[in-house]
Structures are given as C-alpha cells and as structure tokens.
Amino acid sequence: MSIKRKLYIGFMCALMWFCALLTCALVAFILIYVLVKGIPGISWRLLSSKPSYLSGTIGILPDILNTLYIIIAALAAVIPLGAGAAVYLNEYAKNKRVVRMIEYAAETLSGIPSIIYGLVGMLFFCQFLNMQTSILAGALTLVIMNLPTVMRTTQESLKTVPQSYREGAFGLGAGKWRVIRTVVLPGCMDGVVTGCILAVGRILGESAALLFTAGYAHALNGFFEGLRSSGATLTVALYVYAKERGEFGVAFAIGAILMVMTLLINLTAAAVGAWFKKRRSL
Amino acid sequence: MKNEKALSPCALTAKERRFGRLDFSKRGFENLVHGIFLILGLITVGSVLLITVYLIISGIPAITKIGLVNFLLGAKWESTAAQPKFGILPFILTSVYGTAGAILIGVPVGFLTAVYLAKVASARVRAIVSSAVSLLAGIPSVVYGLVGMLALVPGIRTVFNIPDGASLLAAIIVLAIMILPSIINVSITALEAVPKDYEDASLALGAAPVETYFKVSVPAAKSGIAAAVALGVGRAIGEAMAVMMVSGNAANMPSLFQSVRFLTTAVASEMSYASGLQRQALFSIALVLYLFIMLINGALNFFLKRSKEE
Structure with missing residues (x-):
C-alpha cells in the first residue's frame, strides 16, 4: 500500500472519529450544562405555585398545567385525524392520484416551519374562528403540525398488518368497517402509539407556533x-423568562425540566418500540 | 354464543343476525364510513390549501402597497419610523448566509458522523451515539437558544473581542448544531440503502474498507445525501426561536460579527405589537419565507425520489 493511500485512510478515519466524538460531546455538553445550571433552581415552590407580583416570586405550575392541557387537547384531535387519514390511504383509497395528493400534502406540512403555523393559526383559529388567543387555538395549530407524524407512523404499521388477516375476516363475512375496527386498527396500535409519543415530544418542544396562538399568560386555570384562555406552555415561559425578563435561573430550571422530559420521551419511545417489536415477533 | 364471539372477532352480533339481510342499509353504512375516512384523509390537503391561501391573501396587500422591488430589494427596514421603510433584503440575505454557514459547518460533521455510524461503528457504539443524536433532535429550540445565549454568545464576545457576541456567527453555530440530527439520520438511511454488492466488489478488488466507504458507498448514496442537505436547509431557514435568542435582532445587512435579523425572527419579533401596514408587511415576509420553503421542499422531494429510484 502506498504512503498516499495509507495517509488518506488514516486521515479519513481520524476525521470520522473526530466528527462522531464532536456530536457526542455537543450532546453531553448541552445536557450537562442545562442540568447543572437548572436543577439547583428547581424547588417545590417553583413547581407548585403561580407567579406572584406581590411577593415577587415565580412559579411555573400554570405553565406545566398549560403544557398538559395543550398536549391532551392536541392528541385528542390528532389521533383520530392522523390515524383516520392513514386508514383511508391504506385501506380505502383506490385512486392513485388522490393518494399521491394526500401524501404530497403531508410531506409539505412536515416541511413548513413552525413560525408559519403560528401565523396561520393566529389568522385562522384566533381571528377567523374567533377563538382569541387561547390554549385551544394553540392546540388546534399543533394538530395540523403533527398530523403528518401520526399519519406516517400509523401508515407504516398498517403496512405490517398481514393481508391474510383482512382476507380471513372478509371471508367470514365481515363488512369493510368491521374488518377495519376489529382487525386492522388493533394491528396498527403500535404505529399510533409511536406517533403519539413523537407528537408529545414535538408539542413539548414547540414554541414559535404557540407564541401568537396560545399567548403568554400565567393564570392558573x-x-x-x-x-x-390564553396560557404559556413551558417552552414559551422559558423564552419569556430568558429573553424578556432576564430571569435566567427560572429559565434554566424550566430548561432542565424540558431536558429530562425529552430524555424520558426518547426512552419511552425506544422501550415502546422494542416492546411492540417483541410482541409482533411472538 | 359467548364462545363463538371470543373465537372470531368477526362473528355476527345478535342484531346483525336479525338484520343481516338488509344489505341495502349495510351498504349505505359502509359508504358513510368510507366518506368519513375520505374526509379525514383530505384534511391534510385542506390544511396545506388553508395555509397557502391565508399566506397569499394576507401577504399580497403589503407587497402591492410597498412595491415588489422596493419590498424585496429595499436595503432598509425601519418599520416604526415616521417615514417607515419596508425593505427586506437584509432579512433575505441574513437567512441565506445563515443557512449557508450552518450547512457549511453542519453537513461535513453530520455526514462524517453518519458514515461512521452506518459503516464503521460497532452495534453498541452505534446504539449509544444514535440515542445521543435523537436526544439532540428532541431538545426544544428554546433550550438551544438559552444555552446559546448564556454560553455561546459570551464566548464569542471574549474570543473575538467584540462588544456584543449576539451575532450572525452565533446563529450559524446554533443552527449547525440543530440541523445535525436531520443530516445524520437521513444520510444513514441513504448509506444503508447502498447495495452490499458494490462494497463487496470494491473490497474484493483490494480497496481498504475506508476507501470503499468514501469512494463507493458515498457516491452511490449521493442523492440521499443531497436530500439530507436539502432537509437541513429547510430546518435552518425555518428556525425562529433559537435564532431569535442569539442573533441580536437588529435589522442590519448580514455581517459575521454583527447583530442580524432573519426572515423568521423578523416576523416573530414584531408580530406582538405590529399594526396596519407594518403588520401586513410581516405577513408578506412570511409569504417570502413560505416560497423559500416550497422551493426547498421541491428540491428535497426531487432528491428523495431519485435516491429511491437508484
């Protein structure tokens, strides 16, 4: 082997190592930095009260609740819509052009930046449908945003339901809807659950789409x-505390909570994926 | 009866046994269900139309009032001055430069990491690094912004000895980190789709593994890697919150060490108090951003399709 080739191989190896290490180091740095700066700021009072101008204390209970409300409301709508769209594509649609149109629309939706969702959500839900700046308007905006995710994961798992199950059910005399309800939908639960976990992660981290749709309020409802009513989620609260009020301690505490939640969601997604895989192979 | 039901999920219920012959109403019901699912399927299409129509309707008025050339090529944005000027060239250029910078840093790092993970790493290393990458993907953008604001911005200030570290450079670095996961994941998928025969042939001809990866696998996966870059461009140009927290937000022409404003942050920073023409102009900025995104999506789909065909 010539020196030139040896040098090339060595150089490329070193470069790959360096980049992989850099990626890991970045993750480790961000994780540790946020946790170290944030965890000391987390106290029971912070988690269990609302901000008070009288005593000058800050609490993030309203923001935690708002985040929960928005996740519940968005999931309640996005599961039937996304899974339904996937069922339509996989079970009903015969027209190739309709399928292509829906899939193209889903791809387009997943490429649109969240700030644009925020603007259109503000124009459509808050103003046109007269919902004002409210959690509901924010949740509906997030529904559109997360539709492609739930749709895609459900579609993937629908494809793994064996055709023979459907044929067996049809052969027993079941109608189309009955086959879908009793055979197809139970078979695609893993896709729906995975989609939900991904959607929860995305909702938890979303801020730009919520600034103008769900607003900044910290009221306990x-x-x-x-x-x-209007309400800030954890991410929006982090932004407001860091950028507009200079309360970096609170911002880091929220950041640490968000990091832990992200970690938990990733672990859950992996565990659920493994669980479904194991169940399927049985 | 009960046993029968437990055995087969499709067994007829008592009601159906009684009304089973009413095929006509059954077909009507099936059609109704079909219709409902069709509507659910078309909601995505409806959403895309809704977004497009709303952006065009609300974005056009300001452009006609200001004039397309003045709007797109005007170098000054003074929306709150007595004689307001609405030129968004600084925002467009900042978005383009910022995205290009992020791609310049993020793509090589992400691409090499992907080659390492897809081809070199052992299963255990790969599992660990992959979970780190998915954590990176899951971190909320405001957390990136917060870390950037308190670790990166002061760092830039001291290293380059400038009065304020909130600059285009800070935004580029944050964006480069934020697009890493997309680039890594899409590149890995592309590299894994390369037929094993190609690599085996190269190895059999005497090429070293590393040479094979870079001279055979990577060229064979080039469409997929191009798709990864297009996805990264889309992510970078659309990011708002993290950039808003580290870029300083002044409507300057882009320069590496100056405070700048992106297309996304121009919308986000003034929306809460804007009114009248200023507010309409913000919608026009969103329309311009939307057009950029559509172009990038088109490129992304083109590359994805081509890599599937290969």
Missing part, C-alpha cells in the same frame, strides 16, 4: 377554562 382548570382544564376547560384553561382551553378558552
């Missing part, structure tokens, strides 16, 4: 009252 119940679920249905909360849906109708």
Whole structure:
C-alpha cells in the first residue's frame, strides 16, 4: 500500500472519529450544562405555585398545567385525524392520484416551519374562528403540525398488518368497517402509539407556533377554562423568562425540566418500540 | 354464543343476525364510513390549501402597497419610523448566509458522523451515539437558544473581542448544531440503502474498507445525501426561536460579527405589537419565507425520489 493511500485512510478515519466524538460531546455538553445550571433552581415552590407580583416570586405550575392541557387537547384531535387519514390511504383509497395528493400534502406540512403555523393559526383559529388567543387555538395549530407524524407512523404499521388477516375476516363475512375496527386498527396500535409519543415530544418542544396562538399568560386555570384562555406552555415561559425578563435561573430550571422530559420521551419511545417489536415477533 | 364471539372477532352480533339481510342499509353504512375516512384523509390537503391561501391573501396587500422591488430589494427596514421603510433584503440575505454557514459547518460533521455510524461503528457504539443524536433532535429550540445565549454568545464576545457576541456567527453555530440530527439520520438511511454488492466488489478488488466507504458507498448514496442537505436547509431557514435568542435582532445587512435579523425572527419579533401596514408587511415576509420553503421542499422531494429510484 502506498504512503498516499495509507495517509488518506488514516486521515479519513481520524476525521470520522473526530466528527462522531464532536456530536457526542455537543450532546453531553448541552445536557450537562442545562442540568447543572437548572436543577439547583428547581424547588417545590417553583413547581407548585403561580407567579406572584406581590411577593415577587415565580412559579411555573400554570405553565406545566398549560403544557398538559395543550398536549391532551392536541392528541385528542390528532389521533383520530392522523390515524383516520392513514386508514383511508391504506385501506380505502383506490385512486392513485388522490393518494399521491394526500401524501404530497403531508410531506409539505412536515416541511413548513413552525413560525408559519403560528401565523396561520393566529389568522385562522384566533381571528377567523374567533377563538382569541387561547390554549385551544394553540392546540388546534399543533394538530395540523403533527398530523403528518401520526399519519406516517400509523401508515407504516398498517403496512405490517398481514393481508391474510383482512382476507380471513372478509371471508367470514365481515363488512369493510368491521374488518377495519376489529382487525386492522388493533394491528396498527403500535404505529399510533409511536406517533403519539413523537407528537408529545414535538408539542413539548414547540414554541414559535404557540407564541401568537396560545399567548403568554400565567393564570392558573382548570382544564376547560384553561382551553378558552390564553396560557404559556413551558417552552414559551422559558423564552419569556430568558429573553424578556432576564430571569435566567427560572429559565434554566424550566430548561432542565424540558431536558429530562425529552430524555424520558426518547426512552419511552425506544422501550415502546422494542416492546411492540417483541410482541409482533411472538 | 359467548364462545363463538371470543373465537372470531368477526362473528355476527345478535342484531346483525336479525338484520343481516338488509344489505341495502349495510351498504349505505359502509359508504358513510368510507366518506368519513375520505374526509379525514383530505384534511391534510385542506390544511396545506388553508395555509397557502391565508399566506397569499394576507401577504399580497403589503407587497402591492410597498412595491415588489422596493419590498424585496429595499436595503432598509425601519418599520416604526415616521417615514417607515419596508425593505427586506437584509432579512433575505441574513437567512441565506445563515443557512449557508450552518450547512457549511453542519453537513461535513453530520455526514462524517453518519458514515461512521452506518459503516464503521460497532452495534453498541452505534446504539449509544444514535440515542445521543435523537436526544439532540428532541431538545426544544428554546433550550438551544438559552444555552446559546448564556454560553455561546459570551464566548464569542471574549474570543473575538467584540462588544456584543449576539451575532450572525452565533446563529450559524446554533443552527449547525440543530440541523445535525436531520443530516445524520437521513444520510444513514441513504448509506444503508447502498447495495452490499458494490462494497463487496470494491473490497474484493483490494480497496481498504475506508476507501470503499468514501469512494463507493458515498457516491452511490449521493442523492440521499443531497436530500439530507436539502432537509437541513429547510430546518435552518425555518428556525425562529433559537435564532431569535442569539442573533441580536437588529435589522442590519448580514455581517459575521454583527447583530442580524432573519426572515423568521423578523416576523416573530414584531408580530406582538405590529399594526396596519407594518403588520401586513410581516405577513408578506412570511409569504417570502413560505416560497423559500416550497422551493426547498421541491428540491428535497426531487432528491428523495431519485435516491429511491437508484
């Protein structure tokens, strides 16, 4: 082997190593930096109260609840819509052009940046449908945003339901809807669950789409009252505290909570994936 | 009866046994269900149309008032001045430069990491690095912004000895890190799709493994890697919050060490208080951004299709 080739191989190897290490180091740095700076700021009072101007304390309970409300509301709508669209594509659609159109639309949706979702959500849900700046408007905006995700994962798992199951059910005399309800849908649960986990992760991290649709308020509300009123999620609260109020301690505490949640969601997604894989292979 | 139902999920219920012959109403019901699913399927199409129509309707008025040339090529954005000027050339150029910079840094790093993970790494190393990459993908953009604001911006200030570190450079670095996961994941998929025969042939001819990866596998996966770059461009140009927190937000012409404003941050930073023509102009900026994204999506689909055909 010539020196030139040896040098090339050595150089490329070193470069690959360096880049892979750099990627890992970046993740480790961000994770550790946020956790180290954030965890000391997490206290029971922070987690269990709302901000008070009288005592000058900051609490993020309203933001936690708002995040929960928005996740619940968005999932409640995105699961039937996304899974339904996937069922239509996989089970009903015969017209190739309709299929291509829907798939193209889904691809387009997943490429649109969240700030544009925020603007259109503000124009359509808040102004045109007169919902004002509310959690519900924010949740509906996120529904459109997450539709392609849930649709894609459901579609993938629908493809793994064996054709013979459907044929068997049809052969027993079941109608199309009955086959879908009793054979197809139970078979694609793993796709729906995976889609939901991905969607939760995305909703948890979303901020630009919520700034103008769900707003900044920190009021403590119940679920249905909360849906109708404006409220900041954890990410929006982080942005407001860091950028507009200079409360970096609180911002890092929220950041640490978000990092832990992200970690948990990733672990859950991996565990659920492994569980379904194991169940399928049985 | 009960046993029968447990055995077969498709067994007839009592009601169906009684009304089973009413085929006509059954077909009507099936058609209804079909219709419902069709509507659910068309919601995505409807959403895309809704977004496009709303952006065009709300974006056109300001462009006609300001004039297309003045709007796109005007070098000054002074939306709140007594004599307001709405030129978005600084934003367009900042977005283009910022994205190009992020690609310049992010693509080589992401691409080489992908080659390492797809071809070299052992299964265990790969599992660990992959989970790190998916964590990177899951970190909310405001957290990137926060870390950038408090670690990167002061760092740039001291290293380059400038009065404020919130600059285009800071935004480029944050964006480069944020697009890493997309680039790594899409490149890995592309590299894994390369037929094993190609690599075996190269190895049999006496090429070393590393030479095979870079001179055979990578050229064979080039469409997929191009798709990874297009995806990265789309992510970078559309990112708003992280960039807003580190780029300083002044409507300057782009320069590496100056405070700049992107297309996305121009919309986000003034939306909360804008009114009248200024507000309409923000919608026009969003329309311009949307057109950029559509172009990039087109390129992405083109490359994805070509890599599938290969």
